[in-house]
Amino acid sequence: MTCKTRGNMLKYEYEKSEVRTMEKQLYVFGDSILRGVIWDEAAGRYRFSKALDWGRICAEKVRNLSKFGCTADRGAEIVKTTLAREGEDIACAIVEYGGNDCDFDWEKVSEEPDAPHTPNTELSRFRQLYTDIINTLKERGIQPILMTLPPIDASRYLSWITRTGLSRERILKFLGDTQTIYRYQEMYSYAVSEIARRMNCLLIDVRSAFLKRRDCASLICVDGIHPNERGQQLIVEELSRAFA
Secondary structure (H helix, E strand, O other): OEEEEEOOEEEEEOOOOOOOHHHOEEEEEEOHHHHOEEEEOOOOEEEEOOOOOHHHHOOOEEEEOOOOOOOHHHHHHHHHHHHHHHHHHEEEEEEEOOOOOOOOOHHHHHHOOOOOOOOOOOHHHHHHHHHHHHHHHHHOOOEEEEEOOOOOOHHHHHHHHOOOOOOHHHHHHHHOOOOHHHHHHHHHHHHHHHHHHHOOOEEEOHHHHHHOOOOHHHHEOOOOOOEOHHHHHHHHHHHHHHOO
């Protein structure tokens, strides 16, 4: 089985001799976005989206190893461990990290806004980790498929992280302005696109699908960082187009 691109779209082509193709699977390595986590306002808790149904996205068997809160550092460990156990089962792998990597320890920021805080994964290390993940997959003959990050709503996220008592004023003192949160996340998404071009990887540009929508803000949960049910539906549409 081979993967071919049409713009940002992906297309599988099967050889007649590949009678065992369907035994191989599409693996998904990501965070809560591709786990389908959304905030349920009525229930006051996170839950899984009903929209993210991998059976509707592609005909392949899918093993989703995405984890809530996962960074590229942890993701690299998951990829290596998984390949050691199940590498022969994998045809292609979607990789989606960055949303947790670009985040800060907001409690420490609130306590010491004048201190030099860094993201959970500094950008240079994030790039290296992503490069290592891609090389690890390619060395095993697995096609990496990268995905950009859906945009966040910085104002909502700032309200979210300060809702339990962290100082909004102190955090803003560190940030300079609210949109710094957005810009940091954008840098990490841009880094993914840059890596995909440099390493000749397939890329599903989910971010652009969100940004071109005039109702983009309505696709994001009240926490400011997770796509809501409608946002997850948009992700499903983009993934489905990629595997059509």
